[in-house]
Amino acid sequence: MSETSRQQFQIHLPGLLKVLAENLYSNKKVAIRELLQNAHDSCVRRLVESEPERFKSRVEVTLDATRRVLTISDNGSGLTADEVRDYLSTIGRSYTRELGEKLAFFSPDDAARLIGQFGLGFLSAFLIASEVTLTTRSMQPNAPALRWHSDGDVHYDLASGERKEVGTTVELKLKPAAAFLLNEDVLIETIEQYADFLPVPIYVGRGSRPVNLMTPPWETPEPEAQIPEYIQRVYKTSEPLCIIPLHDQEIDLGHDTMLVPLKGFLFVPQTSVVSVREYGDLLVYIRHMFICGNQRDLLPPWARFVRGVIDCAFLQPTASREEIHQDENFNFARQALEIQLSGALRRIAEDDPVTWKKIVRGHSDVITGWAVQDNEFFDQVADLVVFRTSRGLLNLPEYLETTHGAIYYVTREMGSLQEQLLGEGRGMPVIEAVWFAVTPFLQKYADWKKDIQLVQLDGEATQLLRPVPERPFANLLKYFQKQGVKVKVAAFKPEEVPALMIYPKDAEFFRDTKDALEKDELPGPLAGLVDAYMTRASLSDADLKGTLYLNASNTLITRLAEDPPPAATLDALLTTLYQVARLFAGRMLTPAEVATSFQTLGSALNGLWPQ
Amino acid sequence: MIFADLWGWFDEHQRTAYATGDLDRQQFSELFSQAWSHFETNPAQSLVLLQQVRALSERLGETCWTLFFDYWICEGYLFYMNRCQPALELAVRNAMEARKPIHQDCPVRARVYRVLVDVYAHCDPVGYADQITEMVNYMEAEVPLDQDTWRLLEERRARQALVFERWEEAYAATLRYMERSGNNDFRLADAYMMLCEIAFQRRDFEALWEATLAGEMHTRRENRKGGTADFLAWKAVCQRGLGDPIQASRFYRMATAQAMPLKAKYSFYEILTEFHLAGGEYDLALQVLDRALSEATESESPYLETECRLDRCRVAVQTGQGLAEESDLAHTAAKRLLKPEYYLGRLEKVREGRS
Numbered sequence: 001m002s003e004t005s006r007q008q009f010q011i012h013l014p015g016l017l018k019v020l021a022e023n024l025y026s027n028k029k030v031a032i033r034e035l036l037q038n039a040h041d042s043c044v045r046r047l048v049e050s051e052p053e054r055f056k057s058r059v060e061v062t063l064d065a066t067r068r069v070l071t072i073s074d075n076g077s078g079l080t081a082d083e084v085r086d087y088l089s090t091i092g093r094s095y096t097r098e099l100g101e102k103l104a105f106f107s108p109d110d111a112a113r114l115i116g117q118f119g120l121g122f123l124s125a126f127l128i129a130s131e132v133t134l135t136t137r138s139m140q141p142n143a144p145a146l147r148w149h150s151d152g153d154v155h156y157d158l159a160s161g162e163r164k165e166v167g168t169t170v171e172l173k174l175k176p177a178a179a180f181l182l183n184e185d186v187l188i189e190t191i192e193q194y195a196d197f198l199p200v201p202i203y204v205g206r207g208s209r210p211v212n213l214m215t216p217p218w219e220t221p222e223p224e225a226q227i228p229e230y231i232q233r234v235y236k237t238s239e240p241l242c243i244i245p246l247h248d249q250e251i252d253l254g255h256d257t258m259l260v261p262l263k264g265f266l267f268v269p270q271t272s273v274v275s276v277r278e279y280g281d282l283l284v285y286i287r288h289m290f291i292c293g294n295q296r297d298l299l300p301p302w303a304r305f306v307r308g309v310i311d312c313a314f315l316q317p318t319a320s321r322e323e324i325h326q327d328e329n330f331n332f333a334r335q336a337l338e339i340q341l342s343g344a345l346r347r348i349a350e351d352d353p354v355t356w357k358k359i360v361r362g363h364s365d366v367i368t369g370w371a372v373q374d375n376e377f378f379d380q381v382a383d384l385v386v387f388r389t390s391r392g393l394l395n396l397p398e399y400l401e402t403t404h405g406a407i408y409y410v411t412r413e414m415g416s417l418q419e420q421l422l423g424e425g426r427g428m429p430v431i432e433a434v435w436f437a438v439t440p441f442l443q444k445y446a447d448w449k450k451d452i453q454l455v456q457l458d459g460e461a462t463q464l465l466r467p468v469p470e471r472p473f474a475n476l477l478k479y480f481q482k483q484g485v486k487v488k489v490a491a492f493k494p495e496e497v498p499a500l501m502i503y504p505k506d507a508e509f510f511r512d513t514k515d516a517l518e519k520d521e522l523p524g525p526l527a528g529l530v531d532a533y534m535t536r537a538s539l540s541d542a543d544l545k546g547t548l549y550l551n552a553s554n555t556l557i558t559r560l561a562e563d564p565p566p567a568a569t570l571d572a573l574l575t576t577l578y579q580v581a582r583l584f585a586g587r588m589l590t591p592a593e594v595a596t597s598f599q600t601l602g603s604a605l606n607g608l609w610p611q
Numbered sequence: 612m613i614f615a616d617l618w619g620w621f622d623e624h625q626r627t628a629y630a631t632g633d634l635d636r637q638q639f640s641e642l643f644s645q646a647w648s649h650f651e652t653n654p655a656q657s658l659v660l661l662q663q664v665r666a667l668s669e670r671l672g673e674t675c676w677t678l679f680f681d682y683w684i685c686e687g688y689l690f691y692m693n694r695c696q697p698a699l700e701l702a703v704r705n706a707m708e709a710r711k712p713i714h715q716d717c718p719v720r721a722r723v724y725r726v727l728v729d730v731y732a733h734c735d736p737v738g739y740a741d742q743i744t745e746m747v748n749y750m751e752a753e754v755p756l757d758q759d760t761w762r763l764l765e766e767r768r769a770r771q772a773l774v775f776e777r778w779e780e781a782y783a784a785t786l787r788y789m790e791r792s793g794n795n796d797f798r799l800a801d802a803y804m805m806l807c808e809i810a811f812q813r814r815d816f817e818a819l820w821e822a823t824l825a826g827e828m829h830t831r832r833e834n835r836k837g838g839t840a841d842f843l844a845w846k847a848v849c850q851r852g853l854g855d856p857i858q859a860s861r862f863y864r865m866a867t868a869q870a871m872p873l874k875a876k877y878s879f880y881e882i883l884t885e886f887h888l889a890g891g892e893y894d895l896a897l898q899v900l901d902r903a904l905s906e907a908t909e910s911e912s913p914y915l916e917t918e919c920r921l922d923r924c925r926v927a928v929q930t931g932q933g934l935a936e937e938s939d940l941a942h943t944a945a946k947r948l949l950k951p952e953y954y955l956g957r958l959e960k961v962r963e964g965r966s
Binding site: 294296301369372373435436437440509512513516521522523524525526528529530532533 | 634645656659660662663665666699703704706707710724727728731739741742743745746748749753
């Protein structure tokens with residue numbers, strides 16, 4: 001083709017309707033929101049353009065299950081024939097947007113009340129309906145009633161209609177897949193979800209009271225009472241630990257400042273559970289219209305113990321209005337939220353230490369996890385986070401009071417009982433640092449406070465033992481050495497404990513690896529590298545079997561050393577001590593070894609009776 | 612070569628998590644990408660994030676994911692924190708875990724084995740040279756590899772040849788590595804880094820310049836500041852070799868400015884040392900080597916420490932000061948390696964001024 005010709009796109013309307021109606025929205029209930037929002041905007045328009053004093057807006061939703069029809073009626077501005085053609089039947093053109101643009105300069109408050117933007121919302125009717133009939137009478141003087149009908153095809157019918165009052169009624173012949181909306185409870189729940197805060201009363205069926213709140217709890221005369229009630233109703237949660245009301249926030253742009261409009265509230269629930277019940281989520285409204293729940297990107301990442309509801313006209317909804325655009329405005333809103341949340345938490349920490357302590361205790365794991373990543377947040381919570389210790393929950397200042405500047409901790413869930421016992425024996429509680437974030441938190445704390453000694457006790461419990469001369473215990477040592485048991489004598493507390501079995505760090509791993517190497521379970525080259533590691537670690541089989549520490553401070557041990565009983569009794573007692581110490585260590589025993597342990601114990605005790 | 616589709620597995624799992632609204636599993640990719648983005652600038656934070664998401668995967672019983680995050684924690688220790696010991700411990704643990712039948716179809720296995728090889732190559736590439744080579748050959752023949760691991764096996768061959776100063780072999784392996792890298796900027800930048808070293812050792816400054824230009828382009832495309840700093844430092848070395856002191860000091864300033872906010876890498880100090888040695892700035896070379904030594908000590912790699920001590924001996928030979936003391940320290944460091952004789956031979960050459 002040698003010449004360029006300018007052509008126009010062709011549109012296949014039924015296909016486009018199908019795509020827009022069925023693919024733009026992910027949830028059929030959204031159609032109800034869109035139609036209610038149109039009804040609301042129509043009422044606002046009538047209020048703005050016509051009779052503000054006398055007008056009382058109203059939306060009614062009725063159901064006819066027999067005919068499978070759902071009807072939404074409003075007493076808003078209604079439409080003229082031209083408006084039906086230009087706006088209702090022109091996809092992508094929105095009267096509300098044009099009205100909003102007109103009002104923006106002279107009447108910004110009215111403009112802010114309008115919600116529609118895209119001229120797409122009416123299409124969503126075809127998401128749930130096979131036929132849509134609209135009957136309308138415009139507020140313009142002497143405007144006739146009109147009837148518009150479409151079954152989602154390329155054509156629509158426009159004719160004279162029957163309607164006396166100004167307003168619009170949309171009648172939806174529901175598709176079978178949308179018949180669930182004919183259940184009144186489902187319908188009310190849907191309206192509550194999407195239109196709870198729309199300032200137009202919405203009545204369902206013959207109900208005499210509107211089903212929506214109309215006013216968000218933070219805009220009521222008594223938000224202190226209304227917000228907790230709302231939390232109870234919507235989140236089904238008991239009394240939150242604190243509620244943080246939100247307000248417009250000025251943010252610094254460097255060269256200038258900007259006011260981010262922000263309404264709503266944040267709250268801290270009673271408890272959270274890491275990765276199972278973490279929060280940091282928001283219900284997001286834009287100009288009183290619900291957009292999405294479970295929004296997790298607006299709050300700072302460390303705030304996984306916070307929930308809330310925001311209404312921010314600054315945010316931009318996507319065309320389906322089920323999500324918000326993560327654009328520059330989104331970042332401003334996020335910044336505004338972080339400023340208010342951080343400020344509020346700081347104030348609570350300073351002015352209401354009891355509440356602050358409850359927050360930190362209720363969300364300890366989540367807070368610890370995020371504090372190790374965020375220095376500012378760490379500074380706020382460092383002294384308040386509580387840890388599980390052998391004396392219950394303690395924060396670090398409380399803990400350090402008892403240990404005089406040292407932090408003792410264990411990272412193993414199983415088999416750390418000895419370390420805890422030894423720590424307690426010396427009057428020192430031991431922190432359980434099993435949760436991954438605890439060790440880095442403690443390290444950060446030690447760096448922060450200086451002069452704090454951090455002592456990991458896993459496999460290093462010998463730090464809590466005091467060496468003593470072994471000569472007075474030679475007979476006991478000899479006994480165990482003859483049995484092939486690695487044995488040492490040391491003094492430790494509690495004095496009531498006669499013996500402990502202590503294993504090197506990661507003993508289980510080394511034993512399993514040795515087994516795998518011995519059984520030739522690793523492919524040759526891999527075995528070579530693993531073997532190299534094992535050689536460097538230089539742990540003998542004897543080391544892996546553990547070392548029995550006899551307590552020189554224990555009266556039974558000293559008595560057995562100084563004044564040993566007859567051989568059979570001594571044998572029974574020492575065997576018992578050894579096996580109990582092994583079992584008490586709680587690790588490094590296979591079921592077969594446990595059975596052997598009890599068998600040996602039984603034989604030794606049986607030996608006490610004359611044969 | 613059989614490709615295991617690691618990222619296909621990753622994407623598929625995450626698609627399912629998003630499609631089913633599984634918020635917990637969605638965090639796998641969210642926290643992983645956060646960790647990845649901090650690796651160069653704040654590796655400690657990356658490790659915390661990886662540990663967090665690892666704990667989550669363990670709680671959810673996702674064994675292959677737990678191995679995946681353990682593998683990345685190991686990578687973090689080795690390549691970004693430059694910590695040999697924890698990397699070695701974790702690499703062996705991961706390798707022992709990966710061989711279990713439960714991981715038979717887990718696409719992370721090859722990576723786990725590869726990073727074990729890398730750890731040994733960082734700790735003692737001479738002492739474990741045979742095992743490293745055997746493992747590389749074994750993996751190529753027997754283990755289903757993901758594409759990146761397949762590339763990196765060739766990279767390992769090239770680096771081993773560099774360690775033994777077999778420049779021709781290193782050059783050939785690097786070219787094969789480049790071929791395997793396709794248009795992957797990250798890997799191509801690595802390959803050009805090796806070409807820089809080979810060109811420098813051959814005193815071929817034109818080839819060095821070309822390698823720095825190409826390498827810098829790839830590393831900038833990947834926004835890797837550390838890599839860019841290395842190439843700028845090589846440019847400085849090159850300009851000094853070509854006799855342009857003004858350009859040399861300009862690139863030197865650019866390199867150090869680029870590296871300033873990052874956790875310094877031993878490789879960067881090595882290049883700066885060559886820069887100062889080439890200019891006869893022995894005091895400055897020693898200052899750089901002081902920092903390199905501190906980095907080597909912190910990394911707990913006896914290999915890096917020995918290399919650093921040998922470099923200090925080179926400076927001492929030039930200045931005629933402190934050679935005996937430096938030699939003793941180099942000797943002690945070398946003795947901690949599996950085959951000290953290799954390094955002691957090099958030490959002898961350095962003392963005789965032949966290196």
